[in-house]
Amino acid sequence: MANLNDIIQWCDQTLKTQEFKDYAPNGLQIEGKQDVKKFLCAVTASQDTIDACIAEGADVLLVHHGYFWKGEPYPITGMRGERIKKLIQHDISLIAYHLPLDAHPSLGNNAAIAELLKLENIQPLDFNDKHPIGNVATLKSPISVSEFQTLLKNNINPNTLHLSAQREMIQRIGYCTGAAQDFISKASEQLCDAYISGEVSERTFYEAKELNVHYFACGHHATERYGVQRLGKAIAEQFGITYHYFEQDNPV
Template sequence: MSISRTELLQAFDGLLQPERFKDYGPNGLQVEGKPEIAHVVSGVTASRALIEAAIAAGADAIFVHHGLFWRGQDGRVTGWMKQRLQLLLAHDINLFAYHLPLDAHPELGNNAQLGRVLGLAPDARFGDQDLGFAAPAAFASGQSLADHVARALGRAVTWVPPDSAGAQRPIRRVAWCTGGAQGYFEAAIAAGADVFVTGEISEPQAHLARETGVGFIAAGHHATERYGAPAVAAQVAHQLGLDHQFIEIDNPA
């Protein structure tokens, strides 16, 4: 079974509601390909490796979190950008990308899906555009939570404990926001978190953790954002009778 490109775009837009967000780049159809779509491949980033894998899989469309175009980037089509676009255009493959709308969806988005993977049931949102999630928790200490996150995601994490007294405190509330959301740390503190989980860490967060008594876990940008795209694409494909597969491209970030 196949459907039109327009129908698929309407399904993605209807689910993710990109018009609600102020974002860093265009959401929706970023590269136009063939008008009829039967096979959708999802992935985290529209890298050349993902595009090549989608071509090998016979995809008509690719659905990702990190697309090709971002606010403020160099607009010239050279080097790696030329190579990616050349592959998409030569094989007539549609590229759909949703950034913040994919983070924010309450059930299928990156944050909701990370909560599912970690066994956390969110009961509140926080931060700019309500992208952050928070949930009650029951961990003996921040270290035990960090160990749990590492096991769930299958990778080492960076754990910054609070002051020495707080390092052994039980964890009763966890806040999280996937990817490069280290700037949400202060909002997470204000939301009452004992620990904040995100993808990346910058220099200021270690000091804030020690000075506020709130722990910080950086679990990887890719590692925390590898669940939303396949969840959304799988649901839409199922509703529309399309074939779907998630292709994981290894990324240590």
């Protein structure tokens, strides 16, 4: 058994949450019971995720996408109200880490992408960022565009979408998980052959062609399901408690 406040303090220190400007509060968002024996981690605090948490008998729900985003209305009503009501009724705490969990050099989503693709020489996508949420790295040797697309489909998402450029070979790659399609311009400035993110916009088609950078949309959910699992495992090992990862098949 572990104490909820101890878990939050350890996570905040490990992820250096105070050093980030984010779109939602990082850390404890909804407070439940103080004694934690078991927790469930997932990408997003959806209703299905909450139901799975209740079914598991978990004391904590740890996610990448929590609540209280900038620009959201203040009243806790409708769909979000139903979600929060269920968490409170079952005395379940909600913990969420967003950008800090993208950027962490070993627990983060981007770190996982680099390991899955066996990328080397990792550098920031933007050198002005104290804690880069995007990176640039290289493959050991150049490969063809079709080989690289196969690599992504086999390791991240079989439904990866490719917007083509004129380059025939790929070695230098920019990447930032989630909805970071507009960072393709930063990848171009860094002389990348390809850029990976989760989502894609209509404008991205033209940017990939005109910037001459292959764009690969691997799915917002698919690119961000690693950080919570790594953090969940680290918490379980640190505090000697049980965790389970809930995978919701989100195709976006």
